[in-house]
Amino acid sequence: MIEIKNLHKSYKMGSNSLHVLKGINFSVKEGELVAIMGSSGSGKSTLLNILGMLDELDEGSYDLDGVEIKNLNETKAANYRNKFLGFVFQSFNLINYKNAMENVALPLYYQKVARKERQEKALKYLEQVGLKEWADHLPSELSGGQKQRVAIARAMAAEPKVLLADEPTGALDSKTSYEVMDLIQKINDQGNTILIVTHEPDIADMCKRIVHLKDGVIIEDKKVEQVRAAQYVQ
Amino acid sequence: MFNKDRWKEILEVLTTNWFRTVLTAFGVFWGILILIILLSAGKGFQNGIMVDFGDIATNTMFMWTQTTTKEYQGLPKGRRYNFKVEDVAAIKDQVPNLRFVSPRNQLGGFGGNNNVVRGIRAGAFNVYGDYPEYIKQDPMTITSGRFLNYNDINEKRKIAIIGEGVKRELYEEGEEVLGSYIKIQGVSFMVLGTYKKNSNNGDGEEGQKEVFVPFTAFSQAFNRGNDVGWMAITAQDGNSITSLKEKVMDVVKANRRIHPEDDRAVGHFDLYEEFGRIQSLFGAITFIGYFVGILVLLSGIIGVSNIMLIVVKERTKEIGIRRALGEGPWSIKGQILMESVFLTIISGMAGISFGALFIYGVNALLDSVGPVDMFLNPSVSLSVVVSALVILMISGLLAGFIPANSAIKVKPIDALRTE
Structure with missing residues (x-):
């Protein structure tokens, strides 16, 4: 599904250049649930941004589902993001003047799906994350866990090939974190490919594979026995 | 969208x-x-x-005589002169693209003495000797009777067309106007029409107090001979009077033996230029x-x-x-x-x-x-x-x-x- 070869990325900071990713080789198959771990400054967010086409790579190649991601203009990048990727952010990033259903329907709107169909789909995904009754609530009326579940529903609404989650539990307490991870695991059980950036070992243990980044290189890439989050959730 | x-x-x-x-x-x-x-x-x-x-036709100029300021052909400067009836024919003849050339004579004027009398009533009005075309240069609405025509000119009929303002001053309310007589400086004219001018500013009042009589009858009745007081000249549509007026004045100067460069001898007001x-x-x-x-x-x-x-x-x-x-x-x-x-x-x-x-x-x-x-x-x-x-x-x-x-x-x- 994802194929990365010899990926380099550096940022210019004035006259200095900061080499963040130094030759990453990495691939993800369909249906995997991968945790990308590393301390801050290890380059894990940069990697995720490049995977999410929010940032451009300097060197190397990136194939997503057989399509080479290279030299995209903004229109094309937006189109690919919309079709291929779903994003979940640490700070939820819901649009605060739209209610839960409208937030979930947003990616479908950009796909020019008809209004009626959009709402039906949005409700379907809200039901999956258990928030159907909250469909017409604004984000400010939802708890942190609920917001993240809406964000996950939104990411899933466009039926992306890969779900990218940047510290999805970073702003949540551990109980809610497990609830969110339970949801992510269930989505993964349905065959969806998911990448999670995290620095919490217990969250990483709930994935099927852990990739350790340090100073811009992969120092460890191992398959793990998945810990089911469901056991922590009553 | x-x-x-x-x-x-x-x-x-x-x-x-x-x-x-x-x-x-x-x-x-x-x-x-x-x-x-x-x-x-x-x-x-x-x-x-x-x-x-x-409603005045704006492609119009008015032309009148002044005193000459240059000696010419043995005639002194400072000489007074008059336009003659022949000048009108000469202008029509020699200057193309003119629509109307109306010679005019005038009696009375602003603040003049009473010059029109009917029975015991009298008033001071502007009396004009005009040709029938004049109504097209200074449009007015005929409210009863008719305006001048060429039979009046040819036969020098002593008839008059009076303004609504004149009628108000000389007649009782409801009195029959058409066919009645008024005396202009002692000469009787039969009233054959009344008019009203379309203007609603201050000058409008003055405009309603005018009397029009046939040009020829005017000349005869008031001893003007062949003289023409002034002229109203309108160009055809598509030609501006401003571009034609030099030619008109050249004709007049040649006929009246005025120095061709004596620009002050002929007075004029170019409505078109003013309008423009x-x-x-x-x-x-x-x-x-x-x-x-x-x-x-x-x-x-x-x-x-x-x-x-x-x-x-x-x-x-x-x-x-x-x-x-x-x-x-x-x-x-x-x-x-x-x-x-x-x-x-x-x-x-x-x-x-x-x-x-x-x-x-x-x-x-x-x-x-x-x-x-x-x-x-x-x-x-x-x-x-x-x-x-x-x-x-x-x-x-x-x-x-x-x-x-x-x-x-x-x-x-x-x-x-x-x-």
């Missing part, structure tokens, strides 16, 4: 900060209001001046109206642009999220542009409506206090309103252009990081 969600979003954005939106809209509202008021005031001024011209001058004055006033109005509007537009920049800045993160979810840059640009155009047009419409209300009020006021000199019926035409809307549309686009570009200039990744 016209889907419900987009409009909902536009209203959402514009209504989150009501006070700010209203203040911003006020700039545009004010600009368009000033534009409308300036243009309508210019139009009112124009209407006021134009009504003074009445006034036309270009109104052109200038309209231009100033547009110029000032658009400059004021421009500051309103800058206000809109400014606010849109702030709105974009405030929504940087939201725009980042939307782009991460896959909204194309053109869609975002379009949204900002639509917000700006929408805001501009709504406030502009309010300005136009308010301006219309203002004009309506001024008109109502003018109606109630009676006519004001040189100002009448201020108004703006539909074409002005349409062009104002076009200006608004364009300026809305301009106002949104920079903010829209700045909205997509930020990389989505940076936009997401802003708090």
